[in-house]
Amino acid sequence: MLTINSERLLADLAELAEIGRTEDGGVSRLALSPEDVAGRQWFQERVNAAGLEFRQDGAGNQSAILPAADPQALTLIIGSHLDTVRNGGRFDGALGVLSALEVVRTLKEVGQTLPVHLEAISFTDEEGAVVGLFGSQAVAGQLTPAHFTNPRGGVETLRDGMARLNLTVDSILAARRDPATLAGFVEIHIEQGTRLEEANLDIGVVTGIVGIRSAWLKFQGQAAHAGTMPMLKRADALWGAAEFIQQAKTIVIDQFSPGVMNCGQIALAPGSFNIVPAEVTLALEFRHGTEEQLDAMAATLYPLAETVAQANGLTVTITETSGCVAAPSAEAVVQAIETAADKLGLSHTRLMSFAGHDTQSMAAITPGAMIFVPSVNGISHSPKEFTADQDVINGANVLLQTVLILAQ
Ligand SMILES: [Zn+2]
Incomplete structure (x- = not known):
């Protein structure tokens, strides 16, 4: 069975954690801040180094793309976000983006093309330093004038951040994707709770975001x-x-x-x-x-x-x-994740996400679901946030197998 390169994934996670690293080992990469810009630069370099196609849309979302043979094929998107809260952890968001990159990189390496375009995405400002779910809402066409006139991070933060990334209101609105071109969306994330840890389970299959x-x-x-x-x-x-x-x-x-x-x-x-x-x-x-x-x-x-x-x-x-609004997962994607976990001999359970994620924007325009991996003591948004190496590797392999199932 094809598996991801675990050493490369773990090395990427460690390297990225150095960008915006805080004194007590946490990470501050607030969306659109200079640290975020450095993280984006690093991500682009990793995508280029893998020989993958790099794309940045008008909302600043960054993607690594493995194109299908047929240009008219649908696009399957996998990913999460690279921004963090102030003095947050190394895994929230980063795990989802780097696992997605690793999956695309693995397929590229073995020369496997899929019947769909595969896109590993890093969404702008999930955590809400500026707007919250900014990039994914732009893709889903959910941004309204109020998001620009009354952003939760303040108008100046938004204006300065947009200037730093060369974004305009028009470019952000143009990031909207036509649902008819999409095949689905899958995001890996740390659980940020203790349900998997307490039940000693490997994988959480998210049935919806509350x-x-x-x-x-x-x-x-x-x-x-x-x-x-x-x-x-x-x-x-x-x-x-x-x-x-x-x-x-x-x-x-x-x-x-x-x-x-x-x-x-x-x-x-x-x-x-x-x-x-x-x-x-x-x-x-x-x-x-x-x-x-x-x-x-x-x-x-x-x-x-x-x-x-x-x-x-x-x-x-x-x-x-x-x-x-509640965002239920697509049953077909949930089942694909369960099948993938079974193939890998990993234990799993269905659960709901009580925190917000980019998947809630994406699930509105394409079939979506999430894969959770255990968080030690359920701690997140903290330098103490931790997920064991084996759980990181398990999650990325489940994502790879899920992609192979959904691509068919
Ligand atoms: Zn997150």
Whole structure:
């Protein structure tokens, strides 16, 4: 069976980790920063050294291409991102790009062409130093004017970064790919969780990336003297908010597992030792695998907020804010990954991704899925992020076999 060159892949991972290396062994290659530009330069050199065709699109996405004999063939894309968070790890993103490069390089080396064009891609700004899923959303045609006028990294960061890479709004929008030309998308990534490690499994086959809903919940009661107002006469907004959090937690665990909820921010007014809280604003977020499950969570959690508010003599207003649509994987790609793992004698399980990835953009325009490999202690976005060599090698070999299955 054809396998990847593991020494070459591990050497690439080590070499790339030197670009933007931090004092404690982490990596800072924020998208569109000078370190990112150095990483891009290094990647281009690796692609050229392998004798592969190099391509950079208008959104700065970089690709290594192994063309099919027929120019009209569809394109199968594999890859991830080379940017990192501030003082992040060596594997998040880099593993997916370098494994993809290694797969293309291996096929080129043995002179094997496929019935599809094979493209190993490195997407611009997955982590969101500037926009988030910037390159993959450009490819999927999902960018809107708001991404340019109100980017999460600020307008100046975006403008300076675009200038550094010679990108324009027009060039970025032109990076959109016609879905009719695509055969699929596969991304390898570290799990960033402990499910594989705890079950002692080699490979996670991702059935989908969760959607995210978020809302501001504003509980309103009545400010009062914290000493003189009798307990039973209080309309304490925090009592309602606290009760909501406790009940929502139990309901989500009992009825919506593996869905999750979080209250990550709370503002309280007037905000004093000696005043009963009159107003509490709570940031509620919940995640699940399909839009139907998210609808069901919304249809339970929002009425719960109303019931709890009423029981505490409060009112509540619920304002939904920006979220993210769930991105189920394509069953055919999921099965191809499972078959590939079986061929290699690797244990595997299906699981959902609770973090965002470039695959969620790509899955909207072409059949896609992800391969997860174990992360030690589930740690990521940290210099302590670690995946064992054998898991890196296993993942890349599963990707190679998956490509061979999907290409047919
Ligand atoms: Zn990532």
